[in-house]
Amino acid sequence: MKPYTQLLHCKTTLEDHYAANNAPIYQTATFAQTAVENQPIYDYTRSGNPTRSFAAEQIAQLEEGQFGFLFASGMAAIATVLNTLPHNAHVIAGSDIYGGTHRLLSQRVQQGNLRVSFVDSTELQKVDAAFTDHTHLILIETPSNPLQKITDIKKLSALCHKRGALLAIDNTFLSPWLQKPLKWGADIVIHSATKHLSGHSDITAGAVVVNDVTLAEKIAFMQNAEGNALAPFESWLLSQHLKTLGLRIERAQSNALKIASYLQNHPKIKKVYCAGLKTHPGYALNQQQADGFGSLISFTTDDLNLSKKIVNQTQLFVISVSFGSLKSLISLPYFMSHASIPEAARDLPQDLVRLAIGIEDCDDLIHDLAAALD
Numbered sequence: 001m002k003p004y005t006q007l008l009h010c011k012t013t014l015e016d017h018y019a020a021n022n023a024p025i026y027q028t029a030t031f032a033q034t035a036v037e038n039q040p041i042y043d044y045t046r047s048g049n050p051t052r053s054f055a056a057e058q059i060a061q062l063e064e065g066q067f068g069f070l071f072a073s074g075m076a077a078i079a080t081v082l083n084t085l086p087h088n089a090h091v092i093a094g095s096d097i098y099g100g101t102h103r104l105l106s107q108r109v110q111q112g113n114l115r116v117s118f119v120d121s122t123e124l125q126k127v128d129a130a131f132t133d134h135t136h137l138i139l140i141e142t143p144s145n146p147l148q149k150i151t152d153i154k155k156l157s158a159l160c161h162k163r164g165a166l167l168a169i170d171n172t173f174l175s176p177w178l179q180k181p182l183k184w185g186a187d188i189v190i191h192s193a194t195k196h197l198s199g200h201s202d203i204t205a206g207a208v209v210v211n212d213v214t215l216a217e218k219i220a221f222m223q224n225a226e227g228n229a230l231a232p233f234e235s236w237l238l239s240q241h242l243k244t245l246g247l248r249i250e251r252a253q254s255n256a257l258k259i260a261s262y263l264q265n266h267p268k269i270k271k272v273y274c275a276g277l278k279t280h281p282g283y284a285l286n287q288q289q290a291d292g293f294g295s296l297i298s299f300t301t302d303d304l305n306l307s308k309k310i311v312n313q314t315q316l317f318v319i320s321v322s323f324g325s326l327k328s329l330i331s332l333p334y335f336m337s338h339a340s341i342p343e344a345a346r347d348l349p350q351d352l353v354r355l356a357i358g359i360e361d362c363d364d365l366i367h368d369l370a371a372a373l374d
Ligand SMILES: *Cc1c(COP(=O)(O)O)cnc(C)c1O
Pocket: 073, 074, 075, 076, 098, 100, 101, 141, 145, 170, 172, 173, 191, 192, 193, 194, 195, 204, 205, 206
């Protein structure tokens, strides 16, 4: 099946006796057994729920992976992956990773549960040098956010496997519509499904997809033990929104490319960070491993007051963290989404403005930016 068809015709284990055209929602905590000795597929929603399984199957198929898991948030997904590691394991994490991931890793280090090295994953020799005998996991994002640095997934996974460690890619930025890390050798794909996968700013959710059955068993065990799986109603909303993933992403991406070109030619804009521009240093590599660059654009003005003014004066762009929603958002990452990274490690220009482009009419968005810039 071609991608747009696949979004609507997911292969599923869900059985529905009424053949509903829309997958039903099993809003239940418990399931009855037919007899004491008959162990049903589902008995308790913390352990498993058909609606959650359906949405997890949709995401696993999109990622071309075997086993999918859904969590209450992206951070719950990341925490669960970390919890499958042995005590005091060493993790190599990308240096410009999501602020919440940085915070979680740092907390685990403080608690003495984990050792972490933050490394610029675009430089393979630096990653290579960071390995220790206890390195179990490499966790990175590509493109990174908000500076859109591109890491070669295939080369990094070869390095990780040579060193006996697993590679986890947080694929939130591009979504499986544009990038499928398992195809390039990654072992674990993680998502904040709060972003593109749900796309409507109505739920928080997280996802993990893996191919290895032993790894899948560990994740299923932790998910059940910790009780952080996505609830049925949220799972159902996610499964609904996934059907339009392709339409939403293609539309937002086409808007984003026009806006990036507009900004690049504007005299008040100093530098535009967008992996969809041919001038971006990671453009060729991103093209090689992904089918697009997404819908995020960052830019600097060399003037913090002007940057703040732009954020405050745009009318259509909502001042908000997050991305991948229908509506366009605007933020100052240094002070908003990345504020949880300690200042010394927050390697971002303060005047960096991030745009998360939505599906509005592009002319209106450009008009709004033009008015704020003037
Ligand atoms: C938002 C985000 C997360 C955290 O996900 P939540 O759903 O907010 O818990 C993790 N990684 C990336 C790249 C994100 O953008």
